Amino acid sequence: MPQTSVEDHYARAAMRHHDDAIYLHDDGRLPNADHHFGFAVECALKSVILRYTQASMEPTRPGRPPSVKPWAPDAAGNPRYFGHLPGLWSDVALLLHGRGGSILSGVLAASQPFDTWAVEDRYLDGAAIGETEVRSRRAAAELILSLHQQALIDGVLT
Numbered sequence: 001m002p003q004t005s006v007e008d009h010y011a012r013a014a015m016r017h018h019d020d021a022i023y024l025h026d027d028g029r030l031p032n033a034d035h036h037f038g039f040a041v042e043c044a045l046k047s048v049i050l051r052y053t054q055a056s057m058e059p060t061r062p063g064r065p066p067s068v069k070p071w072a073p074d075a076a077g078n079p080r081y082f083g084h085l086p087g088l089w090s091d092v093a094l095l096l097h098g099r100g101g102s103i104l105s106g107v108l109a110a111s112q113p114f115d116t117w118a119v120e121d122r123y124l125d126g127a128a129i130g131e132t133e134v135r136s137r138r139a140a141a142e143l144i145l146s147l148h149q150q151a152l153i154d155g156v157l158t
Contacts, residue, residue: 006057007050011152014043018145025138031126034134037141038085038117044148045092046070048104049082052157053095085114102157104147113140 021036049055055072059065060079071079072095082091093108113136121129151157 007047010043010047010050011148014040014047014145014148017043018141021138021141025134030131030134031121031124031129034117034126034129034137035122037134037137038114038119041114041137041141041144042085042088044144045088046082048148048151048157049092049095052151055082055095084119085117086112089114096157104144104151104157107143107147111140113137 017036018040021033021040024030024036025033049070049072050057053072055070057067057070060067060071067079067081070082072082074080080091082088089108089112093105096102096105096108116133117137
């Protein structure tokens with residue numbers, strides 16, 4: 001039986017988090033919906049960078065275990081890790097910059113709907129999360145996931 005690749009795990013996790021986010025949003029559970037929309041986008045973007053850039057989960061040094069985060073060498077050859085939103089959004093936009101008309105790079109460069117999203121917000125009461133913000137992030141997540149799915153179908157990042 002073939003082993004599932006890391007990028008496939010990220011792709012499936014993106015859909016799982018998105019489905020949960022929709023369910024929670026439709027039920028009015030805004031803070032958790034917002035968090036799952038962010039995780040869905042994170043997972044889709046990590047799937048993209050592992051498939052369409054030189055990012056890797058390989059060990060950063062010989063004899064070490066695989067990386068727990070995607071990474072790519074920086075200009076000096078040191079590992080540059082790709083973590084959570086909102087930094088991941090900007091990182092992927094820079095990685096994809098100049099890729100022959102990539103629609104995804106244009107979307108990432110045009111807006112920052114997750115600029116105030118933070119993984120640490122899972123520890124807060126969620127009172128600051130409003131419907132307008134969640135609706136904006138839902139739309140962004142659906143666009144990113146749609147472009148990700150199209151890339152999986154086409155085999156290329158358009």
